[in-house]
Amino acid sequence: MIQGTASDVGKSVLCTALCRIFANDGYQVAPFKSQNMALNSYITQDGGEIGRAQGVQAEAAKIEATTDMNPILLKPKGEMVSEVILHGKHYANMDAMSYRENFVETVMPEVRASLKRLAQQYDVLVLEGAGSPAEINLKNRDIANMRMAHETDAAVILVADIERGGVFASLIGTLMLLDDAERARVKGIIINKFRGMKELLDSGIEWLENYTNIPVLGVIPYIDVQIEAEDSMALSSLRLKKPLASEFDIDVAVIRLPHISNFTDLDPLFEEPGVGVRFVSSIRELKKPDVIIIPGTKNTVEDFLWLQETGIMQGILQLQHTEVQIVGICGGYQMLGETLRDEQAIEGKGGTYLALGLLPIETTFIQEKQTVQVTGISCTGHEISGYEIHLGRSEARVPVQPFIEFADGRTDGVYTEKIIGTYVHGIFQNRAFTRHYFNKIRDNKGLPIVSTEILSDFERREQAYEMLDQHVRTHLNMTKIYELLALERTS
Structure with missing residues (x-):
């Protein structure tokens, strides 16, 4: 022992x-x-x-x-x-x-x-x-x-x-x-x-x-x-993996939610060439990144209210009119939608909340927890494996482009030109998808494309x-x- x-x-x-x-x-x-x-x-x-x-x-x-x-x-x-x-x-x-x-x-x-x-x-x-x-x-x-x-x-x-x-x-x-x-x-x-x-x-x-x-x-x-780490003490050391410096070609801002969870989703980003990852806890720190990631959370409602209180929500809404790419994973995906319904007070004190409104989805929190390993194909054509772990159920108000189609025929998430929302944890661990995602940003910025020959996450x-x-x-x-x-x- x-x-x-x-x-x-x-x-x-x-x-x-x-x-x-x-x-x-x-x-x-x-x-x-x-x-x-x-x-x-x-x-x-x-x-x-x-x-x-x-x-x-x-x-x-x-x-x-x-x-x-x-x-x-x-x-x-x-x-x-x-x-x-x-x-x-x-x-x-x-x-x-x-x-x-x-x-x-x-x-x-x-x-x-x-x-x-x-x-x-x-x-x-x-x-x-x-x-x-x-x-x-x-x-x-x-x-x-x-x-x-x-x-x-x-x-x-x-x-x-x-x-x-x-x-x-x-x-x-x-x-x-x-x-x-x-x-x-x-x-x-x-x-x-x-x-x-x-x-x-x-x-x-x-x-x-x-x-x-x-x-x-x-x-x-x-x-x-x-x-991979498992607790918040390890999260603070992630900041040390790469210094906060201006020499990185691609700036990724991860919203440091108070109840952040499953932050191992972010690990592959620290290994992607030319990508700098920084954690953001205030509107002052947000600045003008190339990518904003809203990660998973143990309490979507409370963390969304924190987004409002800190002004980060308003900052994200202003930046969405620029070239910034936005990724929401699990609770972050829920926040990207229009409505958070918590009538059973599962996430907090109960009630309905207007969310960021960047995706046409409505989320309802229920007692039954979804925990499952998944595999599928992303709308970019890449094989995706990961896992779901969430209480909410999200439905689109209008037809959307799903991010992933699973092997059993189900679909997940929403994909637009500038936004990805998904319940699937571990999307960046799918290294071919991650390289494709950042190569698209590199291309848009006039930067050299990085080779797509890459070890799988299992091999790593x-x-x-x-x-x-x-x-x-x-x-x-x-x-x-x-x-x-x-x-x-x-x-």
């Missing part, structure tokens, strides 16, 4: 690496996280919704993701309320107190059943913790960290992020706040995201091992591997998993890892 001294220390990526390492070494391996709070989710083949990290880890393990790998998913909706998803399906919207006091214990049999099914199918389970195991005020209801280690008799490896500073204090402090039984479960330490000369760290590692009597199993150098992810395997394997004591698992090392 991988646990961390804090959020965003690299637990998910290390679990992904271990899943690929064990799979490449010939073992049947599966990921598991009992309870996940994530803004980015993953849709399984049977339409279940789990944390994106477990979906990615399953792919790294070369298996299909199932809801057993993340039986409880919490999706923040705002005001201390989260949507609770149990075994891939909507269960309820709960405030934090109700969840901790009334739900956690009643759901433990479901968690144990998931673990049992996975244990029967796989040689190795790679468990991921959540945040820190040493949150004193939460420990009595924490089912994501040490309780899971006890339930599975797992060896715990504690991970700390040296990049944020205070690595020794965070490790010692975490261990001091564990009780004796918990501390006994920690069999190793990983120092993650290291930059610099390891020789300068050796004396500190020697002191740490002597003080804690726990071996440091690896110092993992920082690597910018393209693995496979390269990332293999690179991660070699990187982590090189710097981690895999002999000790296999000893902890009581398994024979095959390579």
